[in-house]
Amino acid sequence: MNSPALKIQPDSSHGSKIAAVIRSQSRVNIRAFSAENITGRIDKNEYLNSLNEIHNYARLHPEEKIVVNISLGFEESEFQKEIIEKISELENIVLIAAAGNNNRERLTYPAAFSEVTAVAALAAAQKMSGSNYGSQVDFSAPGVIEITQRDYLPALNYSRTYKISGTSFASPQLTALLANILSLKPEISIEDGLKIIKNTSAQINDPLFAEGKLGAGRINNFKALRQASRLYLWLQMSIYFSIISAALLFFYLCWQKYSLSGIFIFLISSAILYLFQPLLLLFYYQFGLLKIIIFLMSLVLLYYLLLKTISFYLSQSHNFALILKVAPYLNQNLQKQARAQLNRLLNQKNQEQTLKLEKMIKNHLRNCSSSKKCTIYLKLAGLSNQLPIDLIIKKAVRFNLNSTLIAEALEKQENYKKQRLIISAELLKLIIEEAYSIRKKAAAVAADLADPLVLVPLKNLLLKRNQLGLSSEAQYFLLDLLETFGPEAADLTELLKNIISKSSDPWLKYHALKAYTQIAVENESYQDFIAEMKAKEKEPVTLALE
Numbered sequence: 001m002n003s004p005a006l007k008i009q010p011d012s013s014h015g016s017k018i019a020a021v022i023r024s025q026s027r028v029n030i031r032a033f034s035a036e037n038i039t040g041r042i043d044k045n046e047y048l049n050s051l052n053e054i055h056n057y058a059r060l061h062p063e064e065k066i067v068v069n070i071s072l073g074f075e076e077s078e079f080q081k082e083i084i085e086k087i088s089e090l091e092n093i094v095l096i097a098a099a100g101n102n103n104r105e106r107l108t109y110p111a112a113f114s115e116v117t118a119v120a121a122l123a124a125a126q127k128m129s130g131s132n133y134g135s136q137v138d139f140s141a142p143g144v145i146e147i148t149q150r151d152y153l154p155a156l157n158y159s160r161t162y163k164i165s166g167t168s169f170a171s172p173q174l175t176a177l178l179a180n181i182l183s184l185k186p187e188i189s190i191e192d193g194l195k196i197i198k199n200t201s202a203q204i205n206d207p208l209f210a211e212g213k214l215g216a217g218r219i220n221n222f223k224a225l226r227q228a229s230r231l232y233l234w235l236q237m238s239i240y241f242s243i244i245s246a247a248l249l250f251f252y253l254c255w256q257k258y259s260l261s262g263i264f265i266f267l268i269s270s271a272i273l274y275l276f277q278p279l280l281l282l283f284y285y286q287f288g289l290l291k292i293i294i295f296l297m298s299l300v301l302l303y304y305l306l307l308k309t310i311s312f313y314l315s316q317s318h319n320f321a322l323i324l325k326v327a328p329y330l331n332q333n334l335q336k337q338a339r340a341q342l343n344r345l346l347n348q349k350n351q352e353q354t355l356k357l358e359k360m361i362k363n364h365l366r367n368c369s370s371s372k373k374c375t376i377y378l379k380l381a382g383l384s385n386q387l388p389i390d391l392i393i394k395k396a397v398r399f400n401l402n403s404t405l406i407a408e409a410l411e412k413q414e415n416y417k418k419q420r421l422i423i424s425a426e427l428l429k430l431i432i433e434e435a436y437s438i439r440k441k442a443a444a445v446a447a448d449l450a451d452p453l454v455l456v457p458l459k460n461l462l463l464k465r466n467q468l469g470l471s472s473e474a475q476y477f478l479l480d481l482l483e484t485f486g487p488e489a490a491d492l493t494e495l496l497k498n499i500i501s502k503s504s505d506p507w508l509k510y511h512a513l514k515a516y517t518q519i520a521v522e523n524e525s526y527q528d529f530i531a532e533m534k535a536k537e538k539e540p541v542t543l544a545l546e
Contacts, residue, residue, distance in 0.1 A: 017164055018071045018172050021145065025176035025221070028067075028183060035072060042072060044079055051083045058093040065182050065190060069175040070097040070116075071168035073108025080110060088115035094190045096175050098167035100132040105213065107132050117194065120214050121170040126206040131167050133208050137215040139197065140204060141170035177221055184229040193228070200224040310334055314341050320357050324364050327380065328373045335376060343383050358384045365391055371399040382410055387419060389426040390434075393445065397437045407448035424454035428461065431477045432470060443477035447484040455489055458482060462495055472505060479511040483518045493520040497529065506541050513537075514544035 012020075019030055033050035037043035058066050068087075074080070087093055095116045100108035111118035114136070121131035121143025128143040144165040174197070181193045188196075201217035208214050225232045251266045283292060310330070314337045317323060327338045342361075346354050361384060365377040374395045381388055387410070396406055410423065427449075430442035446454060458478060461468065465475055482489055482496075496519070499512040513533060520526050534545060 014071070014168065018069065018168060021169055021172040022069065022176045022179075025173060026179045026183075028176075028179040044074075047072075048080065048083060051080070051087065054093075055083060055087045055090070058087070058090050062090075062092050064092060065186075066093040067175050067179050067182070067190075068093060068095045069172050070095060070110055071171050073098060073100045073111060075108065077109040077112065081113070084110055084113050084115055091189070094178070094194070096171055096178070098171040099134075099137055101130040101166050101168075102132055103130050104132055105134045107134060107136050112136055117174070118215070119167060119171040119174050121165070121167040122204065122214075122218060123165070125204065127204070127208055127214060128165065128167075128170075130165075131170075133213045135212055137213060138194075139174050139201065139215045139219055140209075140217060141173040141219050143167055143170040145169050174219055177219055177224055180221075180225060181228040184225060184232065188228075196227050197224050200227055307331075307334065311337060314338050317341070318345065320345050321360060324360055324377075324380070328376045335379075339380060339383065342380060346383055358386065362388050362391060365395060368395065368399075371401060374399050375401060375405065378406065387423060387426075389423055390430060393427075393430055393434075393438055393442050396445070397441045403441060403444035404448050406445050410445075410449065420451055421453050423449070424451050425457060428454065428457055428478075431481070432461070432468075432474045436473060439473060439477050443481050446481050450484050452485070452488060454481070455485060455492070459492055459495065462492075462499070472508060475508055476511045479508075479515045483515040486518050487522055489519045490522060493523050496520070500533070500541075509537065509541045510544050513541060517544060 015032060015034070019032055022028075022030055033053065035042055035047040035050055037046055054066070054068055058064075084095065087095060095110065095113075097111035097116050097118060098108075099111050099118050099120045101121075102108070106112070107118055110116045111132075117138045118136050120133050120137045120140045121128040122140050123129065123142075123144050127133060127140070131143060144163060146163055177197060178190070178193050181196055182188070182190065185193075197219055198216040200220050200223035201215075202220050203209060203217050204214050206214060209217065222236075247270070250269065287295075310326075311334060314323065314334065320342060323338050323342060327335055330338060342357065346357055348354065361377065361380050365374065365381050365388070368374040368377050378392055378395065378401065381392060392406060395401065396403065424446065427442045427446040431439050431446070434442070458481065461470065461478055462475070462482075470478075479496075479499075482492060493516065496512050496516040500509050500516065503509050503512070517530070520529075523529075530545065534542065
């Protein structure tokens with residue numbers, strides 16, 4: 001009974017089902033008393049012993065408010081009359097009992113006692129067919145309850161639903177509601193709590209209700225709790241508003257960061273939260289909100305201390321092998337600190353250590369298995385004195401890394417200025433010699449860098465394209481690269497006009513004319529040459545003029 005989540009099975013005992021109904025609707029402490037003998041049958045003596053124990057406890061603890069649910073009934077009254085009267089004399093206890101399931105205008109005992117609050121059962125909007133009724137009934141509550149039993153994977157069936165019915169399951173609903181009211185408003189008496197329930201009960205569409213035989217009507221949890229506490233409504237609204245707002249915010253962030261994939265991420269996250277909802281509720285009911293908040297704040301504090309510890313380690317450590325391994329798993333600030341520390345290690349005078357570290361960085365870049373890791377090791381590779389441009393480009397192609405990202409990573413390195421010419425030469429070499437995908441990525445990186453130093457070798461390559469045996473694709477990429485420099489490459493205007501005039505490859509003419517429109521706009525003969533091309537050439541060459 002101390003468990004915050006009582007799971008009902010088809011073969012669960014009657015008492016376990018009653019306790020689960022109370023637990024599902026309230027968070028009060030529950031204590032169970034058995035009325036059965038060793039054979040599992042209702043026994044008068046066991047029942048009386050339980051009532052006596054309850055009476056003694058209530059008498060010794062007058063400061064506690066006790067709500068007793070009795071979901072059983074007897075035809076005889078005399079054997080229990082005395083103890084019922086004794087219990088009723090106490091102000092801190094109330095007895096709530098099921099009206100019985102004989103479909104008659106006479107209740108079973110103890111519900112029939114005037115000192116006991118009797119509950120009839122409803123099915124839909126009317127009296128349940130088997131429920132007793134009469135003027136002694138105080139309240140009515142739903143008597144048909146569906147129990148969903150979830151079988152988590154790897155079970156074959158995810159969930160199964162069972163129906164339980166009877167006044168036995170109407171009574172504990174009133175018990176739970178009254179207990180909740182007394183918890184929300186501990187200063188009121190039990191009698192005042194029952195008045196709140198009575199004043200907020202709903203009418204029942206049944207002739208028996210009009211005759212006064214179904215009590216005050218159907219209990220209404222929300223209205224009763226709202227009347228008991230003004231904060232209840234606002235707390236409920238704030239909870240739902242917070243959940244909806246959090247869901248919308250999470251969806252928005254997923255959408256902004258992952259575009260259409262955000263919808264899939266959101267749905268998967270929602271499904272996971274739904275599956276773990278019983279576990280989350282279990283923690284909430286077991287430990288309470290305050291303890292959970294303290295625990296989460298402790299985790300945040302531990303996380304903060306962990307970050308500070310890692311930060312201190314990175315600033316002091318010379319274990320570059322470990323730094324390289326953990327770098328992809330650090331946040332941006334720590335990654336920046338790791339790069340700074342590795343840069344310090346690379347710039348030390350120990351040549352052997354420098355070469356070893358550069359080799360390890362290249363190996364990590366070569367063996368990286370995801371775009372995230374490759375992005376991190378790409379930035380670290382930029383620290384090397386000899387940048388592995390071919391390896392960087394090949395990994396960029398393999399994991400579709402942004403060429404702008406590569407260019408920015410190279411430009412931000414301290415040693416970039418020293419190696420500008422070498423980097424440009426290596427990029428041109430890749431454009432000339434490698435496969436199409438490598439050429440394309442190398443050309444894109446070179447275009448993003450737009451280093452003027454590349455113009456001299458670029459001009460020489462285009463001038464000697466036939467002697468060098470450059471492929472058509474390589475020439476296309478070189479011309480596209482030339483285009484990015486604009487008027488800065490104006491001295492190559494005549495070369496482009498020569499390519500356009502003498503080449504028999506229409507696509508080579510297209511790329512050359514496209515570059516010409518960018519670098520020769522300030523040339524005096526620009527408009528005349530464009531007019532000549534429009535009159536002389538046809539598609540695909542003229543597409544460059546659109």
